[in-house]
Amino acid sequence: MTTAGLVLAAGEGKRFGGPKAPYVHNGQRLVDRAVQVLAEAGCDPVFVVLGAWIGEVPKATVLENMNWATGMGSSLQVGLATLNGESEIDEVLVSLVDLPGLTSAAVTRVVNSPGEIVVACYDGKRGHPVKFARATWPELAASATGDQGARSFIANHPEEIVLVEVGDVATGEDMDERPS
Template sequence: MISSTGTPPSVAGLVLAAGAGRRLGGRPKALLDLAGRPLVERAAQVLGAGGCAPVHVVLGAAEAEVRKRADLAGCELVSNPDWATGMASSLRAGLASLSPGTATAALIMLVDQPRIGAEAVARLVRAHGDGAALAAAAYGGERGNPVLIARHHWAAVRETATGDRGARDFLRDHRAELTLVECGDVAAPDDIDTEADLRLLGPYGD
């Protein structure tokens, strides 16, 4: 696929890592320990290894501590002062941080899904290269994350994103245009919401 400007497709990575982890007793997910390092590092590294550039990381709760403890060299760090209103505010802030011409699409990854690795990201990047303007990882045929959104959809996504639903309503309304990319053989969509889910921070692989 070649964009309307004649340039080949490129995909920016966007990590949503601003939440406070309320159901985890107020432990921000970005700072959860994974192999001795903050979880947010894993998400940023996965995006880069999967073919995304640049990589932007949206921060909110405990932002100062994340900036101090996490090695996010090479990433653009985006402050979201409205993080407490829900994931949608982080999505809007992240998309707004991507200047015109930065990329032909953005691949949005949640910080709390450590079983999604670089191969799942690479499959979505390839789908965009093959012409997909909207794509989502699928697990057993069911839509999940990460999600890829072409640049010409960003404004509409920012307008419709509310609360903790992120781009969910937009993707539902545009499901006829959505390409599902099966990733169940290389990744799992489990996320960390409660104390019981902390088991996901054990051994993992790409």
């Protein structure tokens, strides 16, 4: 199985005070750390969807979401549209740029778990990353709207969800606000 990584990083970060992708946390840009974690877990290739901020991201293919202001759903659509043209890719692991507590150990568990929809859980609470098999992509893209991203798609397919506990090796907390 070939698993691509897809980092959603196009938002303007209103509560954060600016785009999160270029923000340096613990000596590393959030976007570079997100790519590194996915690559270390075996995601290859790794794509990053940017929008409000555009810049170079080494070790990843940058995709530009011209409609970034409409929400995360459009970024997911941009990523899936690109992946559809990559016939050797069997599944995609979707993550967010603002998860500094995500580890390659957690991502590896999700990547290595079989299922159509595999969701990381932190002490029983669902979070990111989420892995989607290729067969799900058309419906996933069609249902991705606004800032809901894949939520409605996942909610409509409870029987296909595999939950993978990763709370012992990572935290699922996102950075909604800049650290003080």
